[in-house]
Amino acid sequence: MVMPDRFQIEIDETGDGVSAEVLRSQLEQALRFLREDPEAVESVDWKVTRARMNSPLMLELERKVTPGTAEPASRPGEQLARTFASLQRGEPLGEELSPTRLCAIEKMASQANGVRRVRIRAGVGASIELDPEWSKTVRQIREERKRREEIPPQPYSTVGRLEGVNVHGNKSEFYVYDPLTDQKMRCIFPDEILEEVGLALRERVEVSGITTFGPENTPLSMRVDSLRTIKAKEGSFLDRLEAAHKRAGVNLTGGLSVEEAIDEVRNGQA
Amino acid sequence: MAKPNRVVWDTGVVIGLLEKVHGRYALIEPFIQDAEAGQLEILIPNTSVVELHGLKGLRDRGETVEQTREILQDFLSLPYVIRRPLHHRLADEAGELAFGLGIKRAADAVALAELPYKRVSTCFTRLTVQGRRAALSRCPERPERRR
Numbered sequence: 001m002v003m004p005d006r007f008q009i010e011i012d013e014t015g016d017g018v019s020a021e022v023l024r025s026q027l028e029q030a031l032r033f034l035r036e037d038p039e040a041v042e043s044v045d046w047k048v049t050r051a052r053m054n055s056p057l058m059l060e061l062e063r064k065v066t067p068g069t070a071e072p073a074s075r076p077g078e079q080l081a082r083t084f085a086s087l088q089r090g091e092p093l094g095e096e097l098s099p100t101r102l103c104a105i106e107k108m109a110s111q112a113n114g115v116r117r118v119r120i121r122a123g124v125g126a127s128i129e130l131d132p133e134w135s136k137t138v139r140q141i142r143e144e145r146k147r148r149e150e151i152p153p154q155p156y157s158t159v160g161r162l163e164g165v166n167v168h169g170n171k172s173e174f175y176v177y178d179p180l181t182d183q184k185m186r187c188i189f190p191d192e193i194l195e196e197v198g199l200a201l202r203e204r205v206e207v208s209g210i211t212t213f214g215p216e217n218t219p220l221s222m223r224v225d226s227l228r229t230i231k232a233k234e235g236s237f238l239d240r241l242e243a244a245h246k247r248a249g250v251n252l253t254g255g256l257s258v259e260e261a262i263d264e265v266r267n268g269q270a
Numbered sequence: 271m272a273k274p275n276r277v278v279w280d281t282g283v284v285i286g287l288l289e290k291v292h293g294r295y296a297l298i299e300p301f302i303q304d305a306e307a308g309q310l311e312i313l314i315p316n317t318s319v320v321e322l323h324g325l326k327g328l329r330d331r332g333e334t335v336e337q338t339r340e341i342l343q344d345f346l347s348l349p350y351v352i353r354r355p356l357h358h359r360l361a362d363e364a365g366e367l368a369f370g371l372g373i374k375r376a377a378d379a380v381a382l383a384e385l386p387y388k389r390v391s392t393c394f395t396r397l398t399v400q401g402r403r404a405a406l407s408r409c410p411e412r413p414e415r416r417r
């Protein structure tokens with residue numbers, strides 16, 4: 001039988017009772033970590049299964065799966081404890097830890113201090129006392145990852161409908177919706193192409209230029225170097241293709257098979 | 271109206287369409303019909319555009335070559351065809367995929383790297399994924415986006 005995924009939080013303020021605010025925060029952050037589980041499904045809920053209310057206060061949380069549904073393979077409760085164990089041993093944290101989980105770990109660790117002691121234990125594993133220094137370690141990891149994720153401004157081009165031309169103020173701009181991210185991209189353009197921009201309003205355009213990106217690769221703004229209006233032909237492409245085959249034919253491969261033609265263009269040999 | 275879904279096509283699929291390659295065209299044509307009905311967008315990585323322009327059949331001269339160029343340009347300018355630039359992050363992700371899945375050809379890795387973007391559900395390529403090879407294959411797994 002599989003042991004249920006469970007863990008304990010213990011808060012000790014060496015007095016009568018513990019801060020309700022600290023308890024709320026510890027639970028909130030722990031649940032943020034647990035719910036970030038990539039295998040989290042609606043059939044999973046975390047329940048308090050044991051509690052000791054006076055100082056040190058202890059809560060035991062256990063993952064409950066709706067009867068009749070399979071137990072997920074992941075064990076986020078144990079993973080939470082393992083993450084703190086890694087910090088305790090000074091080991092690097094896994095790359096798979098999401099920003100949300102790192103943030104939760106940082107906040108949980110930050111609430112431990114010389115007077116308040118916070119301990120975590122998963123299953124029958126050893127209890128781990130949180131060290132506020134770990135919050136600094138985790139913050140550094142988060143900042144390092146953020147820096148690594150940042151994309152420097154670089155050339156980019158995209159195709160979309162040109163909208164929202166604005167020539168008020170210092171910078172003339174229009175917007176194009178990046179088709180892949182569905183995000184509005186601000187395009188700052190030089191006065192020399194103002195007439196071209198005016199003619200392209202509501203048309204499908206290809207814009208190129210140095211672009212800044214936001215999180216998840218989203219293009220945010222571009223200094224437009226070139227603008228091209230894409231005029232699609234009227235009518236069905238399949239009809240035009242059929243007509244082309246009837247006229248002079250279409251021959252991309254030069255008599256080779258598709259595979260040979262691609263090998264030829266990629267490797268210089270068929 | 272619901273937004274159209276997206277597929278990524280590589281060089282081989284575009285050849286299959288434009289040359290009406292026997293056995294492939296019948297599979298590809300319905301996608302164009304869906305796209306013309308506003309239900310589908312077709313992503314073409316620019317690496318594939320480079321390959322298309324460099325194909326053997328376009329290196330000569332003559333009426334067929336001119337017409338082939340024209341229909342290729344026509345296809346690439348269609349409102350539902352989205353050419354995708356190879357930018358910084360996409361190149362990194364393609365590199366990781368090439369390593370992780372053992373894909374030897376850069377253009378194939380670039381086509382696969384487009385998959386985790388919004389509403390891109392299917393990739394048609396001729397590459398080998400997890401030991402299976404097919405003239406047109408549906409990518410069996412949607413790779414996880416790197417966080």
